[in-house]
Amino acid sequence: DAGVIQSPRHEVTEMGQEVTLRCKPISGHDYLFWYRQTMMRGLELLIYFNNNVPIDDSGMPEDRFSAKMPNASFSTLKIQPSEPRDSAVYFCAGGTGISEAFFGQGTRLTVV
C-alpha cells in the first residue's frame, strides 16, 4: 500500500483563485481527517469524516473552506476564494478511529 496520498505536493496560486486539495486514504480506513499546519497556530483540525460522513467541521475557518468525501477512497478540501492567510501545509490523515493514524505527506499551499 502506498499510504495516504495527497496531491498536489505544492501549490502556488493567486489570491482569489479556487484551490482544491486532494487526498486518497488507505483502503479500509473509515476515518479521514484534514489538518492545517501554520507556524502561528500549529496543527489545527479542520474537519473529519467517518464512513464518508462529515462528523465535525467546527474547525473549518470560514465559508470559503469546504470539504467533501464522495466515496471511501477520495476526499477534497476546497478553498474559494483563496487568500494569502490560507498559506499553510494541509495534511490529510486516515485511520480506523481507535488505532493508528496515517498521515499523508501534506500539501504546501502558498497564496500570493
Add this chain to the structure above:
Amino acid sequence: AQTVTQSQPEMSVQEAETVTLSCTYDTSESDYYLFWYKQPPSRQMILVIRQEAYKQQNATENRFSVNFQKAAKSFSLKISDSQLGDAAMYFCAYYEGSGDKLTFGTGTRLAVRP
C-alpha cells in the same frame, strides 16, 4: 526521505505511574526538530513537547520529558505521574526546519487505568 516509527500501537499505564512511549526516526540531516503531539478524542492535535536536535539537553514540560538520543535517532516521551486526562493518541513528528513539512509516526494509543 525522512521516516518516523512508533513501534507501540497501544500502551497502558496505571494512574500516578510513569510510562515511556518510543519513537525512532531516520534522517540524514543534522539540524531538525522533533515533537510529540497529543490527540484526545476531540481529534485536535495538541503540542506536548518539542526538541531541537542541536540541543543536548532533553526537553521537559512539567510531567512530560523526552529522552533524545541523537546518535541512535531515538526520541522517547516519558509521562510521569500519569493522569486520567493523559489518555489519548500520541504522535511523534519530525520537522527539518528548512520549510519542509512535518513527518508523523503512526501514533501510540495510551490508556490510563484508574
